[in-house]
Amino acid sequence: MENTAKMKDLISEALLDGIALRQQSLNVLDDSLLAAAEVMINSLEHGGKILACGNGGSASDAQHFVAELVNRFEVNRPALAAVSMVNDASVITSISNDFSFDAIYARQTEALGREGDVLLAISTSGQSVNVLQAVEQACKQGMKVITLTGKDGGKLAAHPNSTVNINIEHTSTARIQEMHITCLHILCSIIDESMFGKVS
Numbered sequence: 557m558e559n560t561a562k563m564k565d566l567i568s569e570a571l572l573d574g575i576a577l578r579q580q581s582l583n584v585l586d587d588s589l590l591a592a593a594e595v596m597i598n599s600l601e602h603g604g605k606i607l608a609c610g611n612g613g614s615a616s617d618a619q620h621f622v623a624e625l626v627n628r629f630e631v632n633r634p635a636l637a638a639v640s641m642v643n644d645a646s647v648i649t650s651i652s653n654d655f656s657f658d659a660i661y662a663r664q665t666e667a668l669g670r671e672g673d674v675l676l677a678i679s680t681s682g683q684s685v686n687v688l689q690a691v692e693q694a695c696k697q698g699m700k701v702i703t704l705t706g707k708d709g710g711k712l713a714a715h716p717n718s719t720v721n722i723n724i725e726h727t728s729t730a731r732i733q734e735m736h737i738t739c740l741h742i743l744c745s746i747i748d749e750s751m752f753g754k755v756s
Contacts, residue, residue, distance in 0.1 A: 577731050589742055593750070606638040610678030619642060629744040634752070639668055665690045673700075680705070682711060701715075702718075
């Protein structure tokens with residue numbers, strides 16, 4: 557590979573930037589992560605479920621989080637009720653075609669959400685219109701809303717219907733998304749420990 561030294565610098569820069577962001581987040585995210593976990597646990601313990609949505613990398617994060625609730629995270633325990641609204645191409649394309657792309661998550665929230673459920677709304681920019689519309693719909697149905705955002709949090713972090721916001725203050729989308737999945741893994745750990753304790 558040409559420019560090996562330059563590529564090594566690129567690798568070091570990315571890793572050091574990630575380390576710095578994690579250090580910056582120490583003792584800053586505790587309250588919001590604990591509050592978000594409490595909301596999710598309360599819903600799950602009372603027969604509710606978690607709906608998750610996002611775009612691009614945030615869509616992948618929504619799927620990832622749901623998979624670890626429905627199946628398992630680090631230990632075996634009962635399956636937990638969660639639905640990713642990013643998966644179904646037929647549903648998403650039909651809503652986009654008949655209504656608009658902005659409605660893809662609000663429409664699914666209307667169909668699947670119930671009072672006492674939780675919407676996990678993920679947006680690196682905090683400005684995704686389809687995610688914002690899902691938040692509006694969730695509120696109409698008596699759902700709690702956890703928003704996971706980046707940069708300055710955008711409209712999503714400031715939304716009056718956001719029960720808890722977890723924001724990663726950074727300018728790089730890549731670094732924000734890396735911290736988002738870290739936050740979701742932490743939520744999985746708290747949920748598992750709180751609801752099931754040590755499970756093999």
